[in-house]
Amino acid sequence: MSEPEVLDVEWLKRNPLPHHSDDGDKEDRGRLLVIGGSRELAGAALLAGVAGLRAGAGKLQIATAASIAIHISVAVPEARVIGLEETAEGCIATSEIDRILGWAKDAQAILLGCGLQHGAPLGKLLDRLFETGLEVPLVLDAAVLGSLAERAEALKDWPGGAMLLPHAGEMARLLGTDRDAVYADPLAAARQAAERYGAVTLIKGEYSHIVAPDGRAVRFKGGGVGLATSGSGDTLAGIVGGLAARGADPFTAVSWGVHLHGEAGRTLSRDVGRVGFLARELLDLVPGLMFD
Known part of the structure; x- marks a missing residue:
């Protein structure tokens, strides 16, 4: 199997984002539905x-x-x-699933997981969502990743394309292995997950690897240790979701998202400090790093 390509500006130029004309409107750039947050993790x-x-x-x-x-x-x-009824444990109530699916049908991309709580209601939401067969790109992160192992075949059949954004611990759960095995060969782990789940898969680290189900792969030298901070993963997931809503295919959306997130971190490392900057500070830098 071939080695991953280097994810750099030259790669981005060969794999551009969708172009939006100056006379376009917000409908042209798509609607992103974020399903996330809980009483304890509103910020996510x-x-x-x-x-x-x-x-x-x-x-x-x-x-x-x-x-x-x-x-x-x-x-x-x-x-x-959209405010949703909660269970006592802080999960989205199952009585709200039909309502959520109604919003999902009109979205151009769905991001599910940031700040959600584990529990049976989350599994029921996933089952119902997968049953819809919507042709909508699906970004899956955080709590959702722990509920996918028993739903691998359902996710593999998702027609809109799916994207998984795990760190090493989450990847270990996806593959039924341990962190040490993931750390030992993160690229192999990403390849295995991409094949098992039929999804573009990222494994985060000093070197981030992105693998598509068809075998394409890229590698990115990370944006520095400062990106390992609370909320950083939520910002990355949102960037990927926004790019997918604009019409970027899953492999392009994840690759561009990782690059934009990493370069924003690199900029803050230089201008603010190697560690100590906040995840929210990454966001204002993203528009200036994009080109088409």
């Missing part, structure tokens, strides 16, 4: 949503816990925020 949905807008999505909808919906709505006035 906020970061992911704003990241999607910074990546160029035309519209943003955030489906989140009712207890935090008004707060997110005020913090992100650009978004339509």
